[in-house]
Amino acid sequence: MSGNWKAICKTRDLLLNGYSQGVWLADIRGYSVKSGYDWLRLKETKLGWAKLIWNPMALPKHSFVNWLIMRNALNTKEKLHRLGIIPDDMCCICQAGSETVMHLFQQCHYFREILHLVCSWLQITEPQGNQIIWIGRRNWTLVHREVCLSVFMAVTYSIWQQRNSARLEGVILRPTALFVQCKNLMKIRLLNYLSRVKMSKDRDWITSLLS
Numbered sequence: 001m002s003g004n005w006k007a008i009c010k011t012r013d014l015l016l017n018g019y020s021q022g023v024w025l026a027d028i029r030g031y032s033v034k035s036g037y038d039w040l041r042l043k044e045t046k047l048g049w050a051k052l053i054w055n056p057m058a059l060p061k062h063s064f065v066n067w068l069i070m071r072n073a074l075n076t077k078e079k080l081h082r083l084g085i086i087p088d089d090m091c092c093i094c095q096a097g098s099e100t101v102m103h104l105f106q107q108c109h110y111f112r113e114i115l116h117l118v119c120s121w122l123q124i125t126e127p128q129g130n131q132i133i134w135i136g137r138r139n140w141t142l143v144h145r146e147v148c149l150s151v152f153m154a155v156t157y158s159i160w161q162q163r164n165s166a167r168l169e170g171v172i173l174r175p176t177a178l179f180v181q182c183k184n185l186m187k188i189r190l191l192n193y194l195s196r197v198k199m200s201k202d203r204d205w206i207t208s209l210l211s
């Protein structure tokens with residue numbers, strides 16, 4: 001077996017292993033491919049998105065749906081249409097774009113409107129690109145990151161629920177109503193979480209979210 005072929009097989013095994021463990025492929029540290037495959041250098045941290053998703057503040061059902069989102073494993077209309085199961089791929093919510101994971105959770109006007117309300121409540125700027133990865137890269141306290149991650153995961157879970165409601169029953173909550181629903185749910189979680197928060201800066205911030 002040639003050196004190049006060995007390098008390809010090694011890279012393939014590394015990527016498959018990383019993918020099966022929920023590791024963000026661009027974030028695998030401690031490996032470099034020899035010969036002509038330097039473009040595949042993966043010397044980044046092994047801290048992947050899975051660690052961000054399975055955080056103690058989030059509800060397990062929210063983490064699970066977000067895990068599916070990160071793995072692009074939701075049965076969106078674009079995927080079902082591509083498999084020949086349904087005749088069109090238009091977004092169930094806005095009917096204005098192909099229903100992909102990226103559309104539903106980054107581009108759809110329904111999501112954008114809720115994102116604006118959520119960021120205003122959390123007192124943060126609007127995330128660029130994937131919210132989980134974006135929050136994971138903020139230089140915030142652990143508490144700040146865990147709370148923001150759990151809120152965004154509650155929102156994306158709820159949007160997926162609304163998408164299913166739109167598809168199966170033809171009804172959907174207004175963005176403001178869905179935001180209030182998520183906020184009230186998270187306030188209950190935050191009340192329990194507050195007793196475990198030590199830093200006054202974090203406590204003040206959470207208290208402001210509860211007001």
Ligand SMILES: [Zn+2]
Nearest residue numbers: 091093094108
């Ligand atoms: Zn849409």
